[in-house]
Amino acid sequence: MPEAPASPTRTLSEDESKRRLAAHGVPVAPERLAADAAGAVAAAEALGFPVVVKLRGEGIAHKTERGLVRLGLADAAAVRAAAADLLAAATPDDGDVGLLVAPMVRGNRELIAGLATDPQFGTTVLLGVGGVLAEALADVTLRLVPIEAVDAAEMIDDLKTSRLLGPFRGEPAVDRVALAGVLLALSAAAMAEPTIVSADLNPLIISDGRPVAVDALVEVTV
Amino acid sequence: MRGEPPAPEQFRALFDPKGVVVAGASTHPGKFGFVSLHNLLAAGYRGDVFATNRDGADVLGVATVGSIEDLPAGRADLVFVCTPAAANLDVLRACAAKGVRAAFVTSAGYGEAGEEGRRAEQELVAVADDLGMLLAGPNGQGVVSTPARLCAQIVAPYPPPGRIAVASQSGNFVSSFLNYAVQTGVGISRAVSAGNAAAVGVPDYLGWYADDPETAVGLAYVEGVPDGRAFFEQVRAAAAAKPLVLVKGGATAGGQRAAASHTGSLAADDKVFDGACRQAGVTRAATVEEAFEAAATFATQPLPRGPRTVVMTTAGGWGVVTADAIGASSLELAPLPDDLRTAIDAKLPPRWSGGNPVDLAGGETRDTIPEVLELIAGCPEVDAVLQLGLGIQSNQARMMRAGPFYPDHGLDRIVAYHERQDARFAEAAADISDRTGKPILVATELAVADPANPGPATVRATGRLCYASADRAVTALEHLWRRARHLQRRGRPLP
Numbered sequence: 273m274p275e276a277p278a279s280p281t282r283t284l285s286e287d288e289s290k291r292r293l294a295a296h297g298v299p300v301a302p303e304r305l306a307a308d309a310a311g312a313v314a315a316a317e318a319l320g321f322p323v324v325v326k327l328r329g330e331g332i333a334h335k336t337e338r339g340l341v342r343l344g345l346a347d348a349a350a351v352r353a354a355a356a357d358l359l360a361a362a363t364p365d366d367g368d369v370g371l372l373v374a375p376m377v378r379g380n381r382e383l384i385a386g387l388a389t390d391p392q393f394g395t396t397v398l399l400g401v402g403g404v405l406a407e408a409l410a411d412v413t414l415r416l417v418p419i420e421a422v423d424a425a426e427m428i429d430d431l432k433t434s435r436l437l438g439p440f441r442g443e444p445a446v447d448r449v450a451l452a453g454v455l456l457a458l459s460a461a462a463m464a465e466p467t468i469v470s471a472d473l474n475p476l477i478i479s480d481g482r483p484v485a486v487d488a489l490v491e492v493t494v
Numbered sequence: 495m496r497g498e499p500p501a502p503e504q505f506r507a508l509f510d511p512k513g514v515v516v517a518g519a520s521t522h523p524g525k526f527g528f529v530s531l532h533n534l535l536a537a538g539y540r541g542d543v544f545a546t547n548r549d550g551a552d553v554l555g556v557a558t559v560g561s562i563e564d565l566p567a568g569r570a571d572l573v574f575v576c577t578p579a580a581a582n583l584d585v586l587r588a589c590a591a592k593g594v595r596a597a598f599v600t601s602a603g604y605g606e607a608g609e610e611g612r613r614a615e616q617e618l619v620a621v622a623d624d625l626g627m628l629l630a631g632p633n634g635q636g637v638v639s640t641p642a643r644l645c646a647q648i649v650a651p652y653p654p655p656g657r658i659a660v661a662s663q664s665g666n667f668v669s670s671f672l673n674y675a676v677q678t679g680v681g682i683s684r685a686v687s688a689g690n691a692a693a694v695g696v697p698d699y700l701g702w703y704a705d706d707p708e709t710a711v712g713l714a715y716v717e718g719v720p721d722g723r724a725f726f727e728q729v730r731a732a733a734a735a736k737p738l739v740l741v742k743g744g745a746t747a748g749g750q751r752a753a754a755s756h757t758g759s760l761a762a763d764d765k766v767f768d769g770a771c772r773q774a775g776v777t778r779a780a781t782v783e784e785a786f787e788a789a790a791t792f793a794t795q796p797l798p799r800g801p802r803t804v805v806m807t808t809a810g811g812w813g814v815v816t817a818d819a820i821g822a823s824s825l826e827l828a829p830l831p832d833d834l835r836t837a838i839d840a841k842l843p844p845r846w847s848g849g850n851p852v853d854l855a856g857g858e859t860r861d862t863i864p865e866v867l868e869l870i871a872g873c874p875e876v877d878a879v880l881q882l883g884l885g886i887q888s889n890q891a892r893m894m895r896a897g898p899f900y901p902d903h904g905l906d907r908i909v910a911y912h913e914r915q916d917a918r919f920a921e922a923a924a925d926i927s928d929r930t931g932k933p934i935l936v937a938t939e940l941a942v943a944d945p946a947n948p949g950p951a952t953v954r955a956t957g958r959l960c961y962a963s964a965d966r967a968v969t970a971l972e973h974l975w976r977r978a979r980h981l982q983r984r985g986r987p988l989p
Contacts, residue, residue: 390766392722414769416726422983423773430772 280494281469285330287372287491293471297457299450300485309355315373316351322376324486325351327358329369335487344376377486380441382475385454385485386461387417389437389469395462397455399427401436402475409433417462424459428429444481451483461492467492497623499698499728500596504628507595509706511638513542513570514568514646515594517562517585519553520579526600526648527576528553530636534574537645540553542569546577563590570594574636574646579603582632583621585782590625597622599632600648605690606633615746619693634689635665638731639671640682641708647687656681656957657710657793661699664687664743666713670782670811677945679954680790683708694794697728703736710803711792712738713785719767730774734986737792737977739777741785775980777973783971790959791970795933797978797988798875802828803971804870805851805964808858808883816937816964823972824979825878827851832853834873841866854883864922871930877973878933880967883962885940885949887912892944913948920952920960935971937961 284292288298304315305328316323327340335341340361342354355371362369383400390397393416394419400412413430415423428437428448437446454476469492473485514534514964520527531545531554544565547558560564562585573589573747575582579601604615620929622629630637636647640655649665653675665687675682688696694715703712712732719725719742732738736949742808771778777792779785803825807813820827830838830850838852841862847853852870854862871879891912894905900911920936927934940952941960953960961967 390722390763392719392763393726393766393770394723396766396769412765414766415773416723416766417768419773426772426983427769430769 281491282494284490284492285328286326286488287328289471289488290485292465292468293457293461293473293485293488296461298454298461298473298485298488299483300488301374301377303372306355306371306373308359309369312355312371312373313348313351316345317348319373319375319489322346323351324374324376325354325358326372326374327362327366327369328372329362329366331365331367332369339358346363353443374486377477377479377484379477379479380443380482381436381446381478383451383478383483384412385458385473385476385483387471388414389467395468397427397458397462399431399451399455401431401433414476417457417459419455421452421456424455425453428452443478446478446483447481450481454483454485465492469493497693499701500628500694500703504595504626505702507571508598508630508637508641508686508916509644509702511541511570511572513544513572514539514644515562515570515589515592515841516543516545516646516725517573517575518577518581519545519556520546521547521551521553525576529544529648530574530576530600530646531556533636533645533647533650533652538643538709539645540643542557543699544570546698549789557808562592562690565592566592567591571706572646573597575599575601575631576648577601577620579611579632582618586618586621586625586627586629590627593941596628596630598630598637598646599689600634600636600744601631602633604632605692610984615690615692622693629693630686632691632692632773634687635668636687638668638682638685645784649811653682654679654681654737655686657683657708658713658789659683659699659703659706659709659711660685660713661688661696661703662686662715663696663717664715665689667741667782671713672717674783674786674790675774676957678786680794680959683710694860696774697725697732700732700738700819701728704732704738705816710904711736712791714740714752715785716740716742717744717781722766722770725830728772729771729776733775737777737789738775739779739789739792739973740771741779741782741786750912772980775977775984777977779973784966787959787966788973789960791933791935791974792977794958795927795929795935795974797981798877798933798971798975799988801826801979802875802877803880803976804828804830804873804876804878804988805882806863806867806870806879807851808854808856808857808886812964813853814846816968817851819965819968823968825972825975830878831873831875833868834875837869838866841869851877863919864926867919867922867934868926871926871932871934876932878971879935880964880971881919881934881936882938882964884919884923884936884938884953885916885944885947886938888916888948889940889944892947916947916949917952920949921956923953924956924958930960933974935959935961935967937967939963 306312382402384400395417396414472489516531518527544556550560604611645652653672668687700712703709804815843857845855891909923934940947942962950960
């Protein structure tokens with residue numbers, strides 16, 4: 273039975289969301305937490321440049337809209353300046369804030385994958401074409417949780433723009449087994465953690481042919 | 495909320511009753527209580543027929559009784575209820591006492607009729623449940639079962655017998671499917687209009703059809719799916735046993751929850767339903783017509799083992815357009831292997847196309863079409879065949895027969911020859927399909943433009959569907975291939 277749609281939910285922070293999903297096998301970009309600008313520089317030096325720095329906090333969900341993501345930071349000075357800016361932009365509603373430092377994942381193709389709860393069918397797993405045109409293209413396919421490997425493979429075939437998954441602008445073809453693995457991991461997460469109401473991997477970047485989640489958002493019932 | 499599906503013996507009482515009671519038979523030919531008795535008798539139902547009428551009047555030669563209590567016990571196991579809603583609880587109780595195990599309630603005034611109607615419906619369900627009686631409807635059009643020659647419905651038609659079983663949330667779509675059966679000759683095993691589906695829903699019927707030896711394929715129309723998860727589990731189990739074709743109308747109620755997530759906003763209801771169908775191996779058709787043709791194809795053709803399709807045509811343009819349709823589908827236009835091409839060379843002048851589509855280019859003589867068809871279907875690298883151009887000789891014959899010169903100038907002989915040839919070609923398609931175990935679909939607009947043409951008429955006589963266009967044949971064949979692929983990928987045997 274689908275659960276009652278009225279139960280209250282909360283959204284986990286990005287790093288908590290990623291930890292939850294990574295535990296079930298979702299590939300996420302490696303990242304480090306830092307408390308301040310100096311910590312962010314140290315983390316960036318350990319990960320290797322260029323990096324992304326984001327403000328993290330329990331109350332922060334829509335980082336991009338608020339300008340709380342700084343991409344392609346090439347050296348320590350850029351990281352230091354971005355970190356100071358982001359910490360200064362925090363508001364009291366954001367709660368305890370810190371910095372998230374991650375390597376800049378490069379890839380020309382963005383997909384979206386996730387979990388959503390349908391009021392009639394219960395938890396579903398979704399795969400779609402991501403990026404700025406995602407909603408206009410609406411090239412998405414869904415299955416009911418749990419899925420099997422064959423369902424995951426068929427979801428990839430369902431995409432209307434599946435040509436996008438072949439060799440593309442100097443990048444190799446998408447590793448379909450790895451991409452199916454993302455969908456199976458999401459399904460496994462939903463089965464193991466019934467409190468998950470929704471999950472977003474947006475974007476799921478195809479880097480050297482392999483999918484990597486560079487942002488994640490998990491919503492759970494309280 | 496509905497409970498467990500009815501037991502098999504309850505379904506047998508509905509679809510294969512030894513006797514039927516029409517409760518509320520009327521002497522007025524415009525009333526449902528008359529029409530339902532008329533249809534039951536006119537279709538030649540094999541079992542006993544009883545009827546109740548307030549005044550005990552004869553209706554259509556059936557001696558009615560004023561009350562169910564006056565009927566013999568143990569002679570009927572289905573009651574077709576036309577009485578007003580207020581009378582129906584007593585009708586069910588009295589029928590149960592006589593051994594009736596299933597009721598089709600056509601009366602309105604239930605869940606569709608406001609708060610009071612909803613209460614009456616709940617009461618009806620509870621009483622039927624207590625009595626151990628299957629409750630179909632209420633507010634439905636009826637039930638058809640050709641193995642029993644049963645036509646207990648308030649509408650026409652009574653379809654030809656066949657292997658398609660229909661269940662619909664809308665009674666009018668039962669009629670639509672049955673009308674297509676009448677038109678095409680591809681017949682029906684069972685059909686039921688679920689009405690308000692108070693106790694028995696479309697997936698419950700589909701579950702029983704899956705085990706019904708008279709049925710080869712389920713065909714259903716659904717609208718709202720309030721408990722989608724339970725629906726999914728039921729149709730998945732049914733589709734595991736045999737093909738199941740669904741057409742869905744309307745958007746489901748309610749949007750996505752989790753508005754905070756991007757995923758949620760992309761997950762439109764229809765895409766969830768579509769994904770659930772793919773996962774369950776259910777064939778989803780876009781229109782009622784496409785749904786019937788898919789079901790008719792499942793019922794009358796073997797499943798292809800692969801996507802490799804060959805088009806055989808007597809003229810170029812048809813083949814080109816059909817090749818385009820195949821190219822836009824998940825079927826493949828199979829390249830002709832060298833040995834097949836050489837074998838066809840021996841049957842035709844060199845101007846034939848030399849590839850797929852196999853365009854005979856007017857080079858055929860008396861036996862060419864059956865012989866080339868046999869070569870193509872017999873080739874191990876071919877999974878399915880589309881045959882185009884049937885009936886053109888008979889179409890000319892028709893004009894000759896109707897013209898001012900017939901039967902002189904040798905016209906009688908050539909007309910008879912043309913008509914015999916088209917009939918042979920249609921028979922060859924069915925025979926070769928049976929022998930090779932491969933689908934061979936015949937398409938011509940003459941199927942609707944001139945159904946009496948010996949080409950399409952003979953296709954119908956072989957029990958198969960003559961497709962009104964090559965595009966529609968490609969769509970139907972693709973549905974078969976997708977089902978075969980679904981089974982193959984999951985390691986399940988093909989029938």
